[in-house]
Amino acid sequence: MAGTLQTYKTTTLNELVYGLIELYRANYKVTDSLDERLVMLWIQKTRALLLKQTSEGIKYIDPHVTQTLENVELELVSTITVPNMANGGRILRTKLELPAFIDTKEHKPMITRIYGANLIDYEIELVSVGASPFVGSGKFNTNTIYAFLYDKRLYFTSKSGIHFGINYVNITGVFANPIAAYEFMNGPNSYNWDYEYPISESIVSQLEELITKTKFNFVLYPLQDPVNNATDDITNKPVR
Secondary structure, rough: OOOOOOOOOOOOHHHHOOOOOOOOHHHHOOOOOOHHHHHHHHHHHHHHHHHHHHOOOOHHHHHOOOEEEEEEEEEEHHHOOOOOOOOOEEEEEEOOOOEOOOOOOOOOOOOOEEEEEEOOOOEEEEOOOOOOOOOOOOOOOOOOOOEEEEEEEEEOOOOHHHHHHEEEEEEEEEOOOHHHHHHHHHOOOOOOOOOOOOOOOOHHHHHHHHHHOOOOOEEEOOOOOOOOOOEEEOOOEEEO
């Protein structure tokens, strides 16, 4: 008997945004709409929160929530720019600052794969910035290329110097702002809300429930400052 083909239902940002707007109208019996960009920000932040909370480690990350930055250019810089590295040397790093990654519960960036775009045989191992000066010292790992995330860039090192042959890398991971990750590759204002949005179907209902519980009331019943004085008694800041 033939097996059943498993399919994955894609979801767009527009579908998520207008689904939440309809939930808002239905729950509160209102005809007023919510600002689409505000709902988009709720979705971005809630998605990041849920993915961090539900992550069981890098190897268990659903590939549907990842994005790949392709052909990210590298540059040579002095090691003086990196903590704990010996001064006077040179090290490779991404030329541009990268979009922010979501962290796991263990405070590790959700980077699932790094590989050289022009050295495809070489997988690159992610390590912490603290471990970076000591990796590759064993008998069998001098040709291993290591990467670590520091100050919004990925840095690359190896004991043999093989990493200096890499000019570009591909980086797959889970980004806090999928729009920023897309536009990193394709340019400003290139993202369309009708593109597939990187989210697991398994957390869509959780996302909608959490936003309904934590965000809708603040729109319908905004916090009030009942005291007529020169201070915002909600934030305790002077009124400008």
